[in-house]
Each structure stands twice: as structure tokens, then as C-alpha cells.
Amino acid sequence: MDQQQAPRFFIHGPSPFVRLIVFSTLSLALMASDSKFSYLTPVRDALTVALQPLQVVANSPFVLYKNIGDYFTAQQALRNELYRLKKQAIFQSIQVQAMQSLKGENDQLRTLMQASKVSSQQSRLAEIMHTGRDPFSHKVIVNIGAENHVLAGQAVVDGAGVIGQVTRVFPYSSEVTLLTDKTLSIPIQVERNALRAISFGHGRDNVVNLPYLPANVDIQKGDKLVTSGIDGIYPAGLAVAMVDSVKTNVSSPFAQIIAKPMAGIQNHRQVLILLSDTENLVAKDIQQVLSADAQKQSDLKQKSEKGNDAKP
């Protein structure tokens, strides 16, 4: 009986070429639907959650290494750090007191001028789990996600300044695009002369650049760039970058300005996610646009009705 079966050697199934065609078509279809229509987001989220244990296992040796390193920190180092932190706390508590009185004064002045109050923003501490694995993009994965009310679009900062923006949210983790990524741009202001501009990630070398500024623009080396706050995502006044070089080229009408990020994008583990109401902002924008459209259309209707009346 066994001899009548064909030997395993000859069992093939579809030929490699057919398989190649089938799978290439499948991946092309997937690529198109993922990049253009985003039908697959729920599928993707579910699969990512399923792969979470693998991620945890892969991260565990590094977490263990770090924990062991923390455990064996010398007492002297701990003492030094404690001393430094205490000193910092005293200085900062003085600053906080001054700031509170200023804030009260500012609020009062604003109410006097009948301007809207600047609301303080809530934030949440997140820990960077690992950096993105794609050498093309500058992204990190942090350990809190949709379960902790993180939304795509929220700003991410550390003690020294802006780090980037949340771009994708999974149930238990989220992806933060760093400000050096090519796709991220931040509205900024030069602190010295309040000049507004937009900073774009450079994509390489961990710097940002300011394109589209005229060659005679008033920006010097050492200028501090802070967020301007006009986008409604980043609160105003957060440090973004320090201008590193300003070059002008005779053949180009624009200045080439390169700035170094202030935040330690490469070397921190803890970051703050600012829980701004981006969803509400977007909803408000959409509502405004819709109402403006409706207004326009009703205007047009009235006009055309008038035109029709005039004709006969």
C-alpha cells in the first residue's frame, strides 16, 4: 500500500512561480489598502496586541540588565544624586512660588482684558520601551496606550523640551515620532525676537531644519527656538531646539538653518505625554469648516434665487 503513494520528493503543490504571483498580489493589495484607505487598522491593532508577549520577551534581557545595573549603583553616586536633587528641589520651589503669584496676576489681567484663560495641561509619565526598528524613521515605542487615554496627535516632552508627537496608538503601547523624523513639523518661534517659523525634521543626523526662510532672516547661531502654540497641540513656550548653523547660498533665496534639539531624544527613558484635547480641537475645526460651508451655500442659493427672480 505504501508503495503506491508517490514519494515525498515529488509532492510539490503549486509551482513557485504561481505562489510568487499569488503572494505578491496579496501584499500589493495589502499595501494599497493600508496606505490609502486604512481599512486594516483594527486588524493591525489586534495582531499587534497578540504579538505583545514576544515584544516583552525580547525586551526582558535589557530590562534585567538595567535593573541589575540600578541595584549595584554605588552608595556614593546615590548620595550625590540625592544632594543634587534636593538642591534642585529648593531652587525650583522658589521658582514655583514666584510663578504661582505671576499666574494669579496674569489670570487677573486676562480677565480684565476679557481674554480667554490659558488652561494648564495634564500630563502622563511614559517609559520608552524600545526604539523603532526602521533605520529610515525616527520613532520610539512607549509603554502606555489607548487604555491610559493617550490619543494620536498628543505632544511628548521631557524635562528639557519637546521630543515629538504620538502618531499611532495601540491598546497598551503607542508610537511616538521624534521631532527629527522627516515627517514631523512643529510650529516654532525664535525666543529672542518672536519670529514665527516651522521646524522640520531632518531625517538624518538628529537635527531639525528651518526651510523657506529668506536669506536675510534675523536668526543667529545660538538662538533658542520654542513652540509658538498656535497649532493647539504643543503648548506655547516649550523649548524645541538651539540654532546650530545659519548658512546662506548665493544660488538660493532661502537660508539653510540647522538646529539641534534641546531635549535628550537619544538618551532618556522617561517622557511626559501632554494630554491635550486634540480630539475636541479637531472636532471644533471640522464644525467651523462645515458651518462656514453651509453659510456659503445658503448665500449662493439666495444669490441664485435673486438672479432667477430678476430674469423673468
Added chain:
Amino acid sequence: MPNLNRKHVYLSLVTALLLQLLPFSGILLQIKPDFLLLVLLFWLLRAPNICNIGVAWTAGILMDLVTGDVFGQNALAYAITAFLAVMYQRRLILFTVLQQSVYVLLLLFVNQVILLLLKSFSGSEYFGWTYFVPSLTGIMLWYAVLHSRVSVHIMARQQ
């Protein structure tokens, strides 16, 4: 054809995926070889009845998920590379280790070129020859493993 155990093949692929997931950064990230593709090629050449183009494609989908790329990028690259490997599989297993390594190096390059093309469609920028360093470290790893005959012991244990 050796009667390889399915379980071992899949287990080694999962291990390779784990290696791929290790949170490298900086210079290590730049020279890290594509462990998953190397293991895939190893089995594509030795056990094409278990590890075929479909398995390579599935592995690519998993890579897309963990890297957060556009769905199907790595899958397409892996499927084409796997096809090129399977096409000459009968001849390749008769080659010496060195000859095989040359062909595998070519396959690693092909994989990276396809990925580069797909990524430049979505707006990424090519950043010099260092992009191809993982292929070189990959082939070094491949040659070291095959030359040290570790793989022979592994295969012998599985039969």
C-alpha cells in the same frame, strides 16, 4: 531529502523573530543583520517542502507588524527573495559553502533593494551605502555558521 521536523523549523523562525525584536539602538541597529531572512533562507534551501514562499510571506507580515511599516512591504520583499532562493534550490544545495554564500549575499542585497524601492515610494530618503551594511554582516554570520558546521550538528539531531 531529510525528514525534518516541522516544529523545529517554526521554532527556529520564532527565535529569529525574537532576535530581530531585541531593542538595539545606535550603531548596533545599523549593523544588525536580518536574522529572520537568514533563517528563512537556511530552511528554504534545506527544507523547501516545509518552508516555502508562503511561510516567507507570513514572516514578512509579522515583520511589518513589529516594525510598524506599511502592511505588506516586508512581506513582498521576503516573498520575492524566497522565490529566487527556491528557483535554484536544487543546484544550490550541491554548491560548496563559499559558492552558496555568494548567492545568499546576492539574495540579501535583492531583499534590501526591494525594501528600499518600496520605502522610497512612501517618501523615505536613501542615506548612503551604510544602508547595505546589514547584508554584509548577515553574510558573515551565514558563512560563520555554515563553515563552523554548527548547522550540520543541528540537522543531525533533528533527523
